Amino acid sequence: MLWGSLIAIILISGSLFFVYRQYHLNKKTLLSLRKTQRQLIIAEKMASLGELTAGIAHEIQNPLNFVNNFSEVNTELIEDLKSERSKQKSERDEQLEDELLNDIAENENKITHHGKRADAIVKGMLQHSRSGSGxxxxxxxxxxxxxxxRLSYHGLRAKDNLFNAAMKTDFDETIGDINIIPQDIGRVLLNLYNNAFYAVNDKKKQAGNNFGPIVSVSTKKLGDKVEIKVSDNGNGIPQKIVDKIFQPFFTTKPTGQGTGLGLSLSYDIIKAHGGEIKVGSKEGEGTTFTIQLTAN
Incomplete structure (x- = not known):
């Protein structure tokens, strides 16, 4: 009887030790997986930031050109004004002076506008690069x-200057502002745009000049929801894999051209916002991604 009790205690102790050991091993594995996941997410964010860089360079150059040009014009106008005011009062043209002052003021407003535009682009880039959710x-x-x-398009153009595509927009102006994490939703949109431009560019290479690439984005208010659609007329997604595209590490791109995390992260971001993301695709005709977010 005593031996039986001892054996039972030993067996129970062994089982408890095994369970305890497995618990800690599983916990360690889970922590390791979470760490790897965080690293992969950061890598994906940095990859998408890299996609943005060329587009940002193009976009920021435009307002800077305006700032430089209007500054040069104002320098000339100020010299003209100084020249006019150096004359004897009886010889001065007050109407011309007023026109010069108005032109200078108008150009200053334009400089301020384009300066703020450049500032907004830089702030957007910094937001996008943050590791936190915001x-x-x-x-x-x-x-x-x-x-x-536009950032996505110019980013692709910088890598392939032969690429061109028609960009179509249809924005519902009644939407107004909605409550979102802008850098996260921006990351989702960037991923969808990059994929769309990649798809039409791929089809263009196959079809040649007979094909006209088109990528479009539209927004629409649907009651208490906001719908965003991103469409392309590329080759589409084969039906047999369309259900897999939101899975982590799934990609149809060649090795080295995609992490396979873009759509998976996009799905998680939209779900975290209490929204939905769906895909509709027809082989040979194109793909449409539809996002729905709450309007308030």
């Missing part, structure tokens, strides 16, 4: 969608 804030979704649309 906080929700009232955001003009149309402006955000348009901004990342």
């Amino acid at each position: 906080a929700k804030e009232q955001t003009n979704i149309n402006a955000l969608a348009d901004e990342y649309f």
Whole structure:
């Protein structure tokens, strides 16, 4: 009887030790997986930031050119004004002076406008590069969608200057601002745009000049929801894999051209916002991604 009790105690102790050991091993494995996941997410964010860099360089150059040009014009206008005011009072043309002052003031307003535009682009880049999720804030979704649309396009153009595509927008101006984390939703849009431009560029290489690449984005208010659609007329996604595209590490791009995390992270971001993201695709005709977010 005593031996039986001892054996039972030993067996129970062994089982408890095994369970305890497995618990700690599983916990260690889970922590390791979470660490790897965080590293992969950061890598994906940095990869998308790299995609943005060329587009940002192009976009920021435009307002800087305006600032430089209007500054040079104002320098000339100020010299003209000084020259006019150096004359005897009886010889001065007051109407010309007023016109010069008005032109200078108008150009100063333009310099301020384009300076703020450059500032907004830089701030957007800094937001995008942050490793944290950030906080929700009232955001003009149309402006955000348009901004990342152009950045994505110019980013691809910088890598392949032969590439061209028609960019179509259809924004519902009744939407106004919505409460989102702008850098996260911007990251989602950038990923969808990059994929769309990649798809039409791939088809263009196959079809040649007979194909006209088109990528479009639209927004629409649907009651208490906001719908965003990103469409392309590329080759589409084969039906047998369309259900897998939101899975981590799944990609149809060649090795080295995609992490396979873009759509997976996009799905997680939209879900974290309480929204939905769906895909509709037809082989040979194109793909449409539809996002729905709460309007308030």
